[in-house]
Amino acid sequence: MSVSGKSSDCGNCFTCQTRGKTEWCVLSDDELEIVDQGKVCREYMPGEVIFHEGDDCRGVHCIERGLIGVRKMNAGGNEVLLRISHPGDTMGYRSFLAGDDHNNSAEALEPSVLCFIDGKTVHSLLAMNPALGLRFLRHAAQDLNAAEEKVLQTATLPVRARFAHLLLVLKERYGVVDDNGSLDLELPLSRQDMAAMIGIRPESMSRTIRSFEDDNIAHFSGRRVHVPDVKSLYEELEIPIGL
Amino acid sequence: MSVSGKSSDCGNCFTCQTRGKTEWCVLSDDELEIVDQGKVCREYMPGEVIFHEGDDCRGVHCIERGLIGVRKMNAGGNEVLLRISHPGDTMGYRSFLAGDDHNNSAEALEPSVLCFIDGKTVHSLLAMNPALGLRFLRHAAQDLNAAEEKVLQTATLPVRARFAHLLLVLKERYGVVDDNGSLDLELPLSRQDMAAMIGIRPESMSRTIRSFEDDNIAHFSGRRVHVPDVKSLYEELEIPIGL
DNA sequence: GGGGAAACTTAACGGAGGTCAAGGTGGTTC
DNA sequence: GAACCACCTTGACCTCCGTTAAGTTTCCCC
Numbered sequence: 001m002s003v004s005g006k007s008s009d010c011g012n013c014f015t016c017q018t019r020g021k022t023e024w025c026v027l028s029d030d031e032l033e034i035v036d037q038g039k040v041c042r043e044y045m046p047g048e049v050i051f052h053e054g055d056d057c058r059g060v061h062c063i064e065r066g067l068i069g070v071r072k073m074n075a076g077g078n079e080v081l082l083r084i085s086h087p088g089d090t091m092g093y094r095s096f097l098a099g100d101d102h103n104n105s106a107e108a109l110e111p112s113v114l115c116f117i118d119g120k121t122v123h124s125l126l127a128m129n130p131a132l133g134l135r136f137l138r139h140a141a142q143d144l145n146a147a148e149e150k151v152l153q154t155a156t157l158p159v160r161a162r163f164a165h166l167l168l169v170l171k172e173r174y175g176v177v178d179d180n181g182s183l184d185l186e187l188p189l190s191r192q193d194m195a196a197m198i199g200i201r202p203e204s205m206s207r208t209i210r211s212f213e214d215d216n217i218a219h220f221s222g223r224r225v226h227v228p229d230v231k232s233l234y235e236e237l238e239i240p241i242g243l
Numbered sequence: 244m245s246v247s248g249k250s251s252d253c254g255n256c257f258t259c260q261t262r263g264k265t266e267w268c269v270l271s272d273d274e275l276e277i278v279d280q281g282k283v284c285r286e287y288m289p290g291e292v293i294f295h296e297g298d299d300c301r302g303v304h305c306i307e308r309g310l311i312g313v314r315k316m317n318a319g320g321n322e323v324l325l326r327i328s329h330p331g332d333t334m335g336y337r338s339f340l341a342g343d344d345h346n347n348s349a350e351a352l353e354p355s356v357l358c359f360i361d362g363k364t365v366h367s368l369l370a371m372n373p374a375l376g377l378r379f380l381r382h383a384a385q386d387l388n389a390a391e392e393k394v395l396q397t398a399t400l401p402v403r404a405r406f407a408h409l410l411l412v413l414k415e416r417y418g419v420v421d422d423n424g425s426l427d428l429e430l431p432l433s434r435q436d437m438a439a440m441i442g443i444r445p446e447s448m449s450r451t452i453r454s455f456e457d458d459n460i461a462h463f464s465g466r467r468v469h470v471p472d473v474k475s476l477y478e479e480l481e482i483p484i485g486l
Numbered sequence: 487g488g489g490g491a492a493a494c495t496t497a498a499c500g501g502a503g504g505t506c507a508a509g510g511t512g513g514t515t516c
Numbered sequence: 517g518a519a520c521c522a523c524c525t526t527g528a529c530c531t532c533c534g535t536t537a538a539g540t541t542t543c544c545c546c
Contacts, residue, residue: 072391072392072394072395073395074395074396074399075481076399076400078398078399080394080395080398080399082391082394094383094387094388095384095388097377097380097381097384098381098384098385098388099381100388103388103391103392104391130370130373130376133373133376133377133380134369134376136380137340137376137380137383138340138341138342140337140380140383140384140387141337141338141340141341141383142341143387144337144383144386144390145338145341145343147387147391148315148325148346148390149315150390150394151315151325151390151393151394151397151442152315152317152321152323152325153317154394154397154398154442155321155323155397155442156317156319156321156322156323157317157321158532159532159533190493190494191494191495192494199399200533200534201535202493202494202495203494203496203534203536204533204534205494206494206495206496207495207496207533209495210495210496222542237318238318238319401503402503433523433524434523434524434525435523435524443503443504444503444504445525446503446504446505446506446524446525446526447503447504448524449524450503450525450526452525453525465512487546488545488546489544489545489546490543490544490545490546491542491544491545492541492542492543492544493540493541493542493543494539494540494541494542495538495539495541496537496538497536497537497538497539498535498536498537499534499535499536500533500534500535501532501533501534501535502531502532502533502534503530503531503532503533504529504530504531504532505528505530505531506527506528506529506530507526507527507528508525508526508527509524509526509527510523510525510526511522511523511524511525512521512522512523513520513521513522513523514519514520514521514522515518515519515520515521516517516518516519516520
């Protein structure tokens, strides 16, 4: 778990596997040293919460290992799973930069290791290296596109299409497509988390899964999914039943 | 319409009414001069499109006057109105910064004047003045919060609550609340555009309006709305009927 | 291994809201 | 003023999905 000898369960930014893919890759060695000195790492068990909606936002979290779910809930207690974040992703930078409290919560979905970088350090790095801000800006732009896409889908697509879309998104990271177009997928999410991702109840998730089984679109066994023909998922997206 | 003598219908950045509220307010006079020289302004009539989804994004648009609707549509032709943008807002900066084509479309809802600033100019200003990037970053962070809030609402709130929320948002800019808590509102949107904002069909918009009338929550006459007690709108938001 | 909690599934029911079709209203043009 | 058009409203119908309430399976933890 530990790479440097500095802290019991703390990685080292210079040797971090995810370094090349993160916003921080634009930092010079001197600047990275500042991050490395200032960060605090911790391991989280599944279900453990990294921060809650409404918490004071004191800095950013960078995922070293594991899988994190970002949730948001409303007054009535209803909850959606906005997205899942992976190693290399930096979390909480938006609330931090906007100067707000956290406006969603983060929870470990697998055993995960996160590094916390405090606000003062982030601010001085942003001042020191303008490229860092631009990287975050680009990232925010992409997140925003994804969020607007999700608004559109939630408002206009029926549940089957939203679920097909979710499977297609998960395919990119968790799936294998073979030569004849069949897909095998190992889901990183529980049924209820999948339901929360597409904005439906667990009961509807079960029904949708069964209707996919009945239509021979996909076969589910625990978290293993087999899709005989990926094309059939794309066809689901096209179904013109509007809002 | 024209302030400088430079171009027939082109304003002047130095005297622009919206200047203080925009991202561009961090620019020095020299830098603003670059914007002013490089920009191209144009008037758009209601219904006229500024850019389409999928168009090549060559720069950003800054709204000098008027009201612009930002729309996004899916393969099936269903459309949502993601937000409305006002004088001082800069549009298209996200697609531009992410290096993508436009991923939504912009259409004038009122007679409007927009200034176009080409990509080369924006890039050189970002390089010249890091504070500009940070301002855009903060703006993107706020937009992202709004978009995620909208995902949550669309997925978990019934139509009445979403409509009550829309009226409360429009209240901030277009409404007047008097001493005894009653609200008068002049809607900037047609019924079908309001429907597109909360992700429903025009028929459902009509039905929802009528149910608000029946319950004495709000009274509609064309684009004039009278709400006897603003509290009743807040109460609509709380209704626990979940998704 | 056994017991309990959480996750998942299934079925029956009902209501919110989409669809379709028809009619009303208002604004613009000749 | 007539004709046209877009926008809006209304009603009838029906489907999708939330609700409720069992029941089943899985997974921990003693």
